[in-house]
Amino acid sequence: MKNDDIYRELGNIDPDLIAEADPTATMVKKKRRARRTLAVIAACFSVLIISASLWLFVPYSGELEDLSRYSESEY
Amino acid sequence: MEDKRIIELFWERSETAIEETAKKYGRYLRYIAANVLGDELDSEEIENGTYLRAWNSIPPEKPNSLKGYLAAICRNLACNRYNANTAKKRGERELALDELSECVADSSQDSDLAEAFSLRRAIEVFLRSLDTRTRIIFLQRYFYTCPVREIAERYGMKESTVTMLLFRTRKKLKGHLMKEGIDL
Numbered sequence: 001m002k003n004d005d006i007y008r009e010l011g012n013i014d015p016d017l018i019a020e021a022d023p024t025a026t027m028v029k030k031k032r033r034a035r036r037t038l039a040v041i042a043a044c045f046s047v048l049i050i051s052a053s054l055w056l057f058v059p060y061s062g063e064l065e066d067l068s069r070y071s072e073s074e075y
Numbered sequence: 076m077e078d079k080r081i082i083e084l085f086w087e088r089s090e091t092a093i094e095e096t097a098k099k100y101g102r103y104l105r106y107i108a109a110n111v112l113g114d115e116l117d118s119e120e121i122e123n124g125t126y127l128r129a130w131n132s133i134p135p136e137k138p139n140s141l142k143g144y145l146a147a148i149c150r151n152l153a154c155n156r157y158n159a160n161t162a163k164k165r166g167e168r169e170l171a172l173d174e175l176s177e178c179v180a181d182s183s184q185d186s187d188l189a190e191a192f193s194l195r196r197a198i199e200v201f202l203r204s205l206d207t208r209t210r211i212i213f214l215q216r217y218f219y220t221c222p223v224r225e226i227a228e229r230y231g232m233k234e235s236t237v238t239m240l241l242f243r244t245r246k247k248l249k250g251h252l253m254k255e256g257i258d259l
Contacts, residue, residue, distance in 0.1 A: 005191070005194060006194070006198070006217075006248075007154075007217065008154065008191075009191060009194045009195045009198055010198060010214075010217055010218050011147055011150045011151045011154065011218070012147065012151075012191075012195050013147075013195060013198060013199050013202065013218075014143070014199055015138055015139065015140040015142070015143025015144045015146070015147060016139060016140045016143055017143070017199070017202055017203075017210070017214065018140070018142075018143035018146045018147060018214065018218060019140045019142040019143035019146070020207075020210075020211065020214075021210065021211040021214035021215050021218065021219065022103065022142065022146075022219075023106070023215050023219050023221050023225075023226075023229065024102065024103050024106050
C-alpha cells in the first residue's frame, strides 16, 4: 500500500462527504458573513447620525416653553 | 437550478444540463483542478472533461449528490493529467518499468480491485468516525489539495494547529487501516 493508493481512493469516497467539505462554499459563507457585518456597522452608524441630528436640530421635542412672560417685554 | 432538475436534464439528454452544471459548478470544478495541477489552462480542459464524463455516465448513474459526484470526476481527471504531465518529464527507464508493471498488474487485477474497494470502505468508515470539523479539514487537505495556509485562514486557526491536527488524523487513519487488516 502506498500513499498514492490512499490519495487515489479518497477520490472515490461517498460524494456526500466530498460535497460537505467544499472549500469554495466556506469561502462564500465567509464573504457573506463579512458583508453582513459591514451592513450591521453601517446601520449602527446611520442610527447614530440620525439620533445626533435629531438631538441637535429638534431641541423642543417635548412640551413647548411658556412664552407669555415675554409678551410685554420691550426691545 | 436545483441539482435534482439538472440530473433530470441529463436523463432527458438535454444539452441545457451542461450549461446549468457549468453555471452552478464551473468555478468549483476549476478550483479543484487548479489545486491539483496549478495551471489555469489545464484546469479549464479538466472542467470540460468533467462535463463530458458526467454526460456519458448520467444516465445510467443517478448521483445522490451531484456536487460530490462532479468533484470526484474532476479530481480523478486532474490526477490522471498530473500523472501524465509528470510521466513526460521522467526518463525512459521509469517509463519502461511502468510498462512492465502493467503486465504484473494484469495477473492480479481482481485482488487489486478488492483491495481498493476495502481501502475505500475503511477510509469512509474512518472519515465518518471523525468530528465534522476535523473531517472537513482532512478532506480539504487530501481531497481538495488545499494549502494548509488557506485552511488555517478559513477557520481562523494557526498554520501549526492545522498541521498538528492533520498529523494526528493521519496517525489515527494509519491505526484504523492496520486494525482493518489493510497492508501498509
